[in-house]
Amino acid sequence: MSVLIDFSIFPVDKGTSVSPYVARAVSIIQQSGLDHNLGPMGTSIEGDWPEVMAVVNRCFEALQTDCDRIYFTIKADYRKAGENRLSGKVRSVEKKLT
Amino acid sequence: MSVLIDFSIFPVDKGTSVSPYVARAVSIIQQSGLDHNLGPMGTSIEGDWPEVMAVVNRCFEALQTDCDRIYFTIKADYRKAGENRLSGKVRSVEKKLT
Amino acid sequence: MSVLIDFSIFPVDKGTSVSPYVARAVSIIQQSGLDHNLGPMGTSIEGDWPEVMAVVNRCFEALQTDCDRIYFTIKADYRKAGENRLSGKVRSVEKKLT
Amino acid sequence: MSVLIDFSIFPVDKGTSVSPYVARAVSIIQQSGLDHNLGPMGTSIEGDWPEVMAVVNRCFEALQTDCDRIYFTIKADYRKAGENRLSGKVRSVEKKLT
Numbered sequence: 001m002s003v004l005i006d007f008s009i010f011p012v013d014k015g016t017s018v019s020p021y022v023a024r025a026v027s028i029i030q031q032s033g034l035d036h037n038l039g040p041m042g043t044s045i046e047g048d049w050p051e052v053m054a055v056v057n058r059c060f061e062a063l064q065t066d067c068d069r070i071y072f073t074i075k076a077d078y079r080k081a082g083e084n085r086l087s088g089k090v091r092s093v094e095k096k097l098t
Numbered sequence: 099m100s101v102l103i104d105f106s107i108f109p110v111d112k113g114t115s116v117s118p119y120v121a122r123a124v125s126i127i128q129q130s131g132l133d134h135n136l137g138p139m140g141t142s143i144e145g146d147w148p149e150v151m152a153v154v155n156r157c158f159e160a161l162q163t164d165c166d167r168i169y170f171t172i173k174a175d176y177r178k179a180g181e182n183r184l185s186g187k188v189r190s191v192e193k194k195l196t
Numbered sequence: 197m198s199v200l201i202d203f204s205i206f207p208v209d210k211g212t213s214v215s216p217y218v219a220r221a222v223s224i225i226q227q228s229g230l231d232h233n234l235g236p237m238g239t240s241i242e243g244d245w246p247e248v249m250a251v252v253n254r255c256f257e258a259l260q261t262d263c264d265r266i267y268f269t270i271k272a273d274y275r276k277a278g279e280n281r282l283s284g285k286v287r288s289v290e291k292k293l294t
Numbered sequence: 295m296s297v298l299i300d301f302s303i304f305p306v307d308k309g310t311s312v313s314p315y316v317a318r319a320v321s322i323i324q325q326s327g328l329d330h331n332l333g334p335m336g337t338s339i340e341g342d343w344p345e346v347m348a349v350v351n352r353c354f355e356a357l358q359t360d361c362d363r364i365y366f367t368i369k370a371d372y373r374k375a376g377e378n379r380l381s382g383k384v385r386s387v388e389k390k391l392t
Contacts, residue, residue, distance in 0.1 A: 006300070006335035008369065013212045016265045016373070019383070023390035030391070039331065040338050040383040041300035041369055049158065053151065060147065060176070068179065069212045073269065074172040075302065075335055075367060078158070079310070081166065089313070089334040096317035097324070104202065104237035106271065111310045114275070114363045117285070121292035128293070137233065138240050138285040139202035139271055167310045171367065173204065173237055173269060177212070187215070187236040194219035195226070245354065249347065256343065256372070264375065270368040274354070277362065 002082035003049045008042035009059055009072035021067065025059040035086045046086045100180035101147045106140035107157055107170035123157035133184045144184045198278035199245045204238035205255055205268035217263065221255040231282045242282045296376035297343045302336035303353055303366035315361065319353040329380045340380045
């Protein structure tokens with residue numbers, strides 16, 4: 001059983017340079033110990049849903065301390081029989097490329 | 099303080115007709131008592147973040163009972179000073195239309 | 197044949213109040229003549245894919261004139277046999293609510 | 295000037311194993327020559343907006359040939375002064391991690 005999410009979060013009230021705030025979230029994701037992969041448009045995180053949501057919560061709370069408007073998106077893919085999908089999904093597609 | 103989300107959830111292993119599963123989620127959202135608005139591509143829900151997330155959790159658990167693969171998306175907009183934004187955001191845009 | 201999208205667009209470099217920019221996009225969507233529905237987290241638009249994309253393009257170009265950073269999201273649902281899904285999808289779910 | 299998107303596309307009428315269809319789209323993205331990065335929840339693509347949209351179009355058309363229902367999502371981040379952001383955005387965040 002595995003939930004894989006793509007997660008992005010940033011403040012809308014801080015102007016164009018939001019990377020310090022994104023770094024704050026990424027640091028929390030790293031400390032969680034969950035499998036994750038930092039990408040240019042979001043971070044992929046894999047785990048049980050309660051664990052994954054707890055990390056999302058901590059990221060949101062960390063930005064709430066000094067941001068008045070925050071936007072975040074989650075795309076989630078749950079598969080009952082899934083495991084190690086962070087790398088497995090990419091491998092599965094790559095094998096089928098001709 | 100308010101979080102407004104757009105939430106969509108559906109199974110990927112049940113073929114083309116997913117509305118029975120969507121209805122199950124919408125029914126849970128209605129029973130939550132939170133302000134919401136059912137749209138063709140997702141349901142908008144407004145509330146405190148813990149309340150909103152609890153509803154998302156219940157929808158996900160309700161589909162897990164008989165779906166092997168589930169996809170869901172959340173777009174969230176938090177505004178510290180916000181209230182009644184489910185209708186307020188639409189009104190604010192409509193006032194500016196010329 | 198129908199593509200139904202949920203579309204949201206806003207500048208990231210203009211601070212917290214983005215409704216004037218959203219209104220600019222919504223005005224373009226209205227002028228397109230395509231079926232649409234303005235919601236708090238995005239606008240649903242239905243049509244052929246080339247028509248729908250042309251509208252998205254015009255909205256993006258309209259914001260590019262004075263915005264240095266723009267974020268937008270599209271969720272799209274294509275159904276070969278679909279028609280009038282803007283209202284039809286909601287009705288189909290409502291019928292199944294108990 | 296650069297648009298960076300996160301793009302995911304899959305059929306909803308083909309059951310749980312959608313990787314052959316995803317591979318078809320990824321193959322088209324690879325042939326486009328645009329900078330891209332395949333991730334577990336989507337592929338990041340960078341380029342001018344017309345180029346990027348042309349690739350999205352080709353992927354959608356390739357799935358339309360044999361899929362009756364298709365879901366796809368785009369998250370886009372435009373920055374007027376941006377370049378090489380596929381790797382640059384990740385580096386910018388990594389530098390700020392402590």
